[in-house]
Amino acid sequence: MRxxxxxxxxxxxxxxxxxxxxxFEVPRLNILNETIRALHFHVPMWFGMIILxxxxxxxxxxxxxxxxxxxxxxxxxxxxxGVVFGVFGILTGMFWAQFTWGAWWSGDxxxxxxxxxLLIYFAYFVLRGSLENEEQRARISAVYNIFAFSALIPLLFxxxxxxxxxxxxxxxxxxxxxxxxDSRLRLxxxxxxxxxxxxxxxxxTVRFRIKRLESTHL
Amino acid sequence: xxxxxIKKELKIEWRNKYALNGILLYLVSTIFICYLSFNVxxxxxNVVTWNALFWIIILFASINAVAKSFIQxxxxxxxxxxxxxxxxxxxxxxxMYNALxxxxxxxxxxxxxxxxxxxxxxxxxLFLAIxxxxxxxxxxxxxxxxxxxxxxxxxxxxxxxxxxxxxLPMLLMVIKVSxxxxxxxxxxxxxxxxxxxxxxxxxxxxxxxxxxxxLWRS
Numbered sequence: 040m041r042x043x044x045x046x047x048x049x050x051x052x053x054x055x056x057x058x059x060x061x062x063f064e065v066p067r068l069n070i071l072n073e074t075i076r077a078l079h080f081h082v083p084m085w086f087g088m089i090i091l092x093x094x095x096x097x098x099x100x101x102x103x104x105x106x107x108x109x110x111x112x113x114x115x116x117x118x119x120x121g122v123v124f125g126v127f128g129i130l131t132g133m134f135w136a137q138f139t140w141g142a143w144w145s146g147d148x149x150x151x152x153x154x155x156x157l158l159i160y161f162a163y164f165v166l167r168g169s170l171e172n173e174e175q176r177a178r179i180s181a182v183y184n185i186f187a188f189s190a191l192i193p194l195l196f197x198x199x200x201x202x203x204x205x206x207x208x209x210x211x212x213x214x215x216x217x218x219x220x221d222s223r224l225r226l227x228x229x230x231x232x233x234x235x236x237x238x239x240x241x242x243x244t245v246r247f248r249i250k251r252l253e254s255t256h257l
Numbered sequence: 258x259x260x261x262x263i264k265k266e267l268k269i270e271w272r273n274k275y276a277l278n279g280i281l282l283y284l285v286s287t288i289f290i291c292y293l294s295f296n297v298x299x300x301x302x303n304v305v306t307w308n309a310l311f312w313i314i315i316l317f318a319s320i321n322a323v324a325k326s327f328i329q330x331x332x333x334x335x336x337x338x339x340x341x342x343x344x345x346x347x348x349x350x351x352x353m354y355n356a357l358x359x360x361x362x363x364x365x366x367x368x369x370x371x372x373x374x375x376x377x378x379x380x381x382x383l384f385l386a387i388x389x390x391x392x393x394x395x396x397x398x399x400x401x402x403x404x405x406x407x408x409x410x411x412x413x414x415x416x417x418x419x420x421x422x423x424x425l426p427m428l429l430m431v432i433k434v435s436x437x438x439x440x441x442x443x444x445x446x447x448x449x450x451x452x453x454x455x456x457x458x459x460x461x462x463x464x465x466x467x468x469x470x471x472l473w474r475s
Contacts, residue, residue: 103471158422165418169409179408182468186401187423189464193457194426 049241052234056080059227077135079227083235084128085153089195091121091239092160096188099181111177112250113243114184115167120243122160124235129153149206152194159187262342262350263357270358276325280358284318284366292373304377304439312432315366316395316424319359323399324416326351327407339473348404348469352397352462359392379441387438390451391431394458398424401465404472427461430454 060079095117102110132150133143144150166183170176270277291310295302302310338347367388370376378384399420406416430450437447 103468152426155422155425158425162419162422166405166409166415169412169415175408178471179405182401182472183405183419186405186461186464186468189460190398190423190426190457193453193460 049234049237052230056231056234074135074138079231081131081135083232084124086232087236087239088121088124090236091117096185099184102181113247116243116247120239124239125157156191259346259350263354266354280322283321285369287314288369288373302374308436311370315363318362319395322358322362323355323403324413326355327403344470344473352400355396355400356393359396363388363392378439380438383438384435387435390454394427397462397465427457
């Protein structure tokens with residue numbers, strides 16, 4: 040991951056996302072209208088969060104198997120960036136909901152689930168803060184990270200599907216789902232997901248390298 | 258081995274009854290406080306409130322009951338277990354034992370709660386089945402959480418902070434299904450939720466089983 044090409048690609052795709060997401064032609068749908076453009080900025084946050092948190096759990100599992108402190112640092116940095124993505128996901132979602140649903144917070148199952156998911160990771164940070172010994176902190180927080188992530192999956196993927204959601208494409212609301220999303224949207228949406236996720240990975244690797252420098256120089 | 262360990266736990270519990278009595282007293286006083294605070298006569302509480310209040314009381318009583326399983330354990334006794342029993346057997350026995358304890362707590366809670374605040378439940382057997390599933394689920398989640406919290410400076414607050422977000426999806430499912438049981442809906446209406454609840458229980462149980470050995474080692 041030391042090469043530069045994927046960073047150039049990230050910048051290029053992000054530029055494309057902003058220009059394409061804001062200026063391209065979008066389908067006219069009831070209620071949504073122009074706010075459909077939030078698709079390129081709000082939804083990739085959740086994709087990015089899930090991917091970054093999965094990477095974090097991957098490193099936590101690796102830590103428990105191999106016990107190298109570097110993997111623990113990677114796990115925490117990916118979790119950090121994942122949570123930042125989650126916060127932005129909630130904020131962009133609230134901003135959008137204020138225009139389409141008429142309220143910042145309407146107790147939609149997906150809103151609640153994402154808030155609970157963030158609580159889990161804040162608890163993870165509190166747990167890390169409360170442990171002094173570095174080796175013990177790494178091990179115990181790895182255990183909690185894996186445990187929390189496996190409890191988060193049913194929350195994010197199963198619970199919202201059992202109840203109707205206000206989200207577009209759910210419960211007969213106008214909009215899109217995996218099968219009838221407009222091809223004009225896809226043209227920007229997929230690159231946007233890739234771009235935002237790569238941006239997250241980039242931030243996490245930079246933070247991880249800063250941490251490594253600090254620990255070798257002090 | 259596991260059975261003997263559960264038997265031993267039961268014996269210890271029976272010998273110092275003050276711990277068990279403490280939990281039961283906690284349960285009964287909480288119910289009584291709710292009764293006095295709502296200032297209602299029997300059967301006048303709104304069904305939704307009745308349901309939510311019942312499960313919140315059970316949740317807090319469960320956290321208190323399970324917290325003592327690792328947090329109040331003496332260091333010497335843990336060392337002794339370390340020499341005679343495998344971590345998998347220990348966590349399995351603890352989860353089973355805590356499940357029994359929580360079933361007892363929840364059933365007694367249901368009994369007192371019905372006497373004091375009335376009992377609107379129509380499909381009682383379904384409600385009892387939910388109590389069973391919920392107790393097993395709470396037990397498998399909270400047992401591992403209490404093991405984690407016990408490593409982090411024996412902190413009861415930490416136990417609540419770590420446990421709440423993980424247990425929330427389970428709690429929401431339980432509240433939803435038990436509302437169906439109260440309204441006397443047919444089983445088919447709540448089958449999806451029951452299966453999901455069972456699946457969450459299995460996931461959480463399996464993950465704690467896999468992760469506990471790593472906690473145990475430190």
